Amino acid sequence: MKYIRTNSLKRLFSLKRKGSGEQVLSPYGEENNESLKTVVQHEEQKEERSERPTWKCFSYEELFDATNGFRAENLVGKGGYAEVYKGKLKDGEEIAVKRLTKTSRDERKEKEFLTEIGTIGHARHPNVLSLTGCCIDNGLYLVFELSSRGSIASLLHDEKLPPVDWKTRHKIAVGTARGLHYLHKGCKRRIIHRDIKASNILLTLDFEPQISDFGLAKWLPSQWTHHSIAPIEGTFGHLAPEYYLHGVVDEKTDVFAFGVFLLEVISGRKPVDGSHQSLHSWAKPILNEGEIEKLVDPRLEGAYDVTQLKRLAFAASLCIRASSTWRPTMSEVLEVMEEGEIDKERWKMPEEEEEQEEEFWGFEDLEYEYDSSFSMSLPDSIGST
Numbered sequence: 001m002k003y004i005r006t007n008s009l010k011r012l013f014s015l016k017r018k019g020s021g022e023q024v025l026s027p028y029g030e031e032n033n034e035s036l037k038t039v040v041q042h043e044e045q046k047e048e049r050s051e052r053p054t055w056k057c058f059s060y061e062e063l064f065d066a067t068n069g070f071r072a073e074n075l076v077g078k079g080g081y082a083e084v085y086k087g088k089l090k091d092g093e094e095i096a097v098k099r100l101t102k103t104s105r106d107e108r109k110e111k112e113f114l115t116e117i118g119t120i121g122h123a124r125h126p127n128v129l130s131l132t133g134c135c136i137d138n139g140l141y142l143v144f145e146l147s148s149r150g151s152i153a154s155l156l157h158d159e160k161l162p163p164v165d166w167k168t169r170h171k172i173a174v175g176t177a178r179g180l181h182y183l184h185k186g187c188k189r190r191i192i193h194r195d196i197k198a199s200n201i202l203l204t205l206d207f208e209p210q211i212s213d214f215g216l217a218k219w220l221p222s223q224w225t226h227h228s229i230a231p232i233e234g235t236f237g238h239l240a241p242e243y244y245l246h247g248v249v250d251e252k253t254d255v256f257a258f259g260v261f262l263l264e265v266i267s268g269r270k271p272v273d274g275s276h277q278s279l280h281s282w283a284k285p286i287l288n289e290g291e292i293e294k295l296v297d298p299r300l301e302g303a304y305d306v307t308q309l310k311r312l313a314f315a316a317s318l319c320i321r322a323s324s325t326w327r328p329t330m331s332e333v334l335e336v337m338e339e340g341e342i343d344k345e346r347w348k349m350p351e352e353e354e355e356q357e358e359e360f361w362g363f364e365d366l367e368y369e370y371d372s373s374f375s376m377s378l379p380d381s382i383g384s385t
Helices: 006-010 034-039 060-066 107-120 151-158 164-185 241-246 252-265 279-289 305-319 330-338 352-362
Strands: 014-017 023-026 053-059 075-078 082-090 093-098 131-135 141-146 190-192 201-203 209-211 218-219 375-377 380-382
Touching: 034 060, 053 075, 053 218, 060 082, 060 131, 060 141, 060 252, 093 107, 107 131, 107 141, 151 201, 151 252, 164 190, 164 209, 164 252, 164 305, 190 252, 252 279, 252 305, 279 305, 305 330
Parallel strands: 053 131
Antiparallel strands: 014 023, 075 082, 082 093, 093 141, 131 141, 190 218, 201 209, 375 380
């Protein structure tokens, strides 16, 4: 398909001026065209104009200069359809520039890229990465504030770095939970991220986690309980059973992925190991036996808060339940992680449900047959950032 040119993209947005004369980009233009509906299909038409998000509209030259011509040494991330470069603007601000790759210029990837603009553009939370601006000249570009410490995945799994201490791990876990709770409940439009994982959660200088990469995100209108989505896309080791088996997506899909993320933070293990065993399948019997100390990253050498470990481990055990019905909401996850005594009786499943749960986890996961480093789009496999 012919790549969407600048003039076509500009019709998706309305350009206006700030008082300073700086050009900014608003996703909510006045034209009632189909392209705009694709990006903001669930927009609340009566939302106050003053609350509509705006971003700076960068020129290609600004981004080219900031990244030294998108040089390889400034490449900090790469996925199935986009590359991320670090850069510095003339005023000294450090930025991250996400660029749609030339090899990914097809209709579906362009739609995902534009959907990311429309989705993340109105999210405002300390634990969600904010969009600074974008560029639609000579390609498609998203601009973010640079996360100086990179992703949680790199922090946890880079063998050249010292192990992350427990206090930082706990802060990361709670902060990520708050960010995901905001997307599900606090945002004006319910957002399902669909790709919660350690590599998609970035860290600020003070180790505050920020959920990023909304390329697979979906808005879920208030009157809907779930989405049915095809093709199946996500990352191996994180996919909830109802999603990779039936294509059903709702908030509980993210909850499952968050449970896997919690286990990764606690254990320091990757979501899928070298033998293709998933982290949640490894952890399930340990959680069932109550031997949660076996979950802890051995590199911590016992330096962790036992009470906090119990809370995080119990939250993880609830999140990775095979039945979405018996998983908690993110509001309930935060309660378990932060508040009062843990009421385990409240979360006890009926015996028949427990038997079905054990029967399900007795089977080998479908995803084990695939390379865990890629995302899955049945019947094909593609990468995702």
